[in-house]
Amino acid sequence: MMLIPTHHFRGIERKPEYLQPEKCIPPPHSRPAGTMWFIRDGCGIACAIVTWFLVLYAEFVVLFVMLIPSRDYVYSVINGLVFNLLAFLALASHCRAMLTDPGAVPKGNATKEFIESLQLKPGQAVYKCPKCCSIKPDRAHHCSVCKRCIRKMDHHCPWVNNCVGENNQKYFVLFTMYIALISLHALIMVGFHFLHCFEEDWTKCSSFSPPTTVILLILLCFEGLLFLIFTSVMFGTQVHSICTDETGIERLQRKNQRRQRRGSWKSVKETFGGAFSLHWFNPFSGPSHPKPLSDRDWVRQVSSVSDTENTETTTEEPSEERKDLDSAEVVDE
Numbered sequence: 001m002m003l004i005p006t007h008h009f010r011g012i013e014r015k016p017e018y019l020q021p022e023k024c025i026p027p028p029h030s031r032p033a034g035t036m037w038f039i040r041d042g043c044g045i046a047c048a049i050v051t052w053f054l055v056l057y058a059e060f061v062v063l064f065v066m067l068i069p070s071r072d073y074v075y076s077v078i079n080g081l082v083f084n085l086l087a088f089l090a091l092a093s094h095c096r097a098m099l100t101d102p103g104a105v106p107k108g109n110a111t112k113e114f115i116e117s118l119q120l121k122p123g124q125a126v127y128k129c130p131k132c133c134s135i136k137p138d139r140a141h142h143c144s145v146c147k148r149c150i151r152k153m154d155h156h157c158p159w160v161n162n163c164v165g166e167n168n169q170k171y172f173v174l175f176t177m178y179i180a181l182i183s184l185h186a187l188i189m190v191g192f193h194f195l196h197c198f199e200e201d202w203t204k205c206s207s208f209s210p211p212t213t214v215i216l217l218i219l220l221c222f223e224g225l226l227f228l229i230f231t232s233v234m235f236g237t238q239v240h241s242i243c244t245d246e247t248g249i250e251r252l253q254r255k256n257q258r259r260q261r262r263g264s265w266k267s268v269k270e271t272f273g274g275a276f277s278l279h280w281f282n283p284f285s286g287p288s289h290p291k292p293l294s295d296r297d298w299v300r301q302v303s304s305v306s307d308t309e310n311t312e313t314t315t316e317e318p319s320e321e322r323k324d325l326d327s328a329e330v331v332d333e
């Protein structure tokens with residue numbers, strides 16, 4: 001049975017001129033090393049601010065409605081420490097996920113000199129992103145929000161105002177995990193607080209009036225439940241992606257079935273940075289240093305191309321790329 005591919009067919013062009021590499025020049029002001037990565041996207045910035053606001057709201061209710069007025073000193077101190085530590089780690093992971101370069105491919109590197117320097121052999125091709133004028137390594141995808149090609153892009157997350165890719169997936173996974181944990185912790189504390197207030201006099205169980213206390217607690221309950229469900233599903237999906245070494249985009253496209261996947265443990269170690277240790281849970285410890293791309297990483301094998309006598313085979317990516325689902329595969333019959 002012949003499978004009909006759903007994505008675009010693309011021709012394999014023999015002439016490098018097809019790519020118009022002379023039009024690709026590196027940007028005059030390339031980002032100097034060490035510059036902070038930050039996506040200027042209004043929607044993403046608003047979502048990131050809302051995320052911080054919601055965590056700070058939970059912090060306020062937990063501290064000023066439940067823990068500080070409580071007369072059980074040990075209960076308050078232990079829960080206060082645990083909740084604040086988890087909230088701090090969640091916000092730190094959020095910052096790291098937002099401000100870390102997810103693995104952007106250098107812009108404008110699809111120059112004639114660069115393509116020629118790769119010395120393509122028969123059956124090999126390079127893929128060019130027409131939007132960034134860059135050669136896309138395997139598993140890189142263009143993000144229309146970041147306006148860059150991102151290595152091993154999973155998806156663009158407005159909540160962290162950044163793409164989730166090779167270099168920041170660890171921080172994103174930690175962010176979802178810590179948010180799920182503080183949501184669960186807040187829900188448990190709300191449950192205990194309600195029980196305690198029903199048994200005692202309502203006027204004594206909070207420094208706010210009973211109606212205000214109930215409204216604040218119900219809002220926290222709603223927020224905690226919503227975020228617990230959302231972030232645990234996201235956490236599960238991310239862990240599954242890492243273990244199967246398949247990004248969200250690849251899962252949607254099922255395009256990497258022909259790609260040899262690495263062992264799940266190797267993929268997990270690469271994402272979290274080395275052998276299992278407490279560093280895995282530390283948003284301040286980075287994953288293993290991203291490997292600089294070698295010439296081999298830019299070139300892809302197009303073994304199915306029947307006529308490959310020409311030594312310079314270059315293809316162009318389709319001009320219509322979507323934010324999270326682009327067709328980056330040479331289609332063969």
Ligand SMILES: [Zn+2]
Pocket residue numbers: 129130131132133134141142143147148149
């Ligand atoms: Zn691109």
Ligand SMILES: [Zn+2]
Pocket residue numbers: 143144145146147155156157162163164
């Ligand atoms: Zn993006």
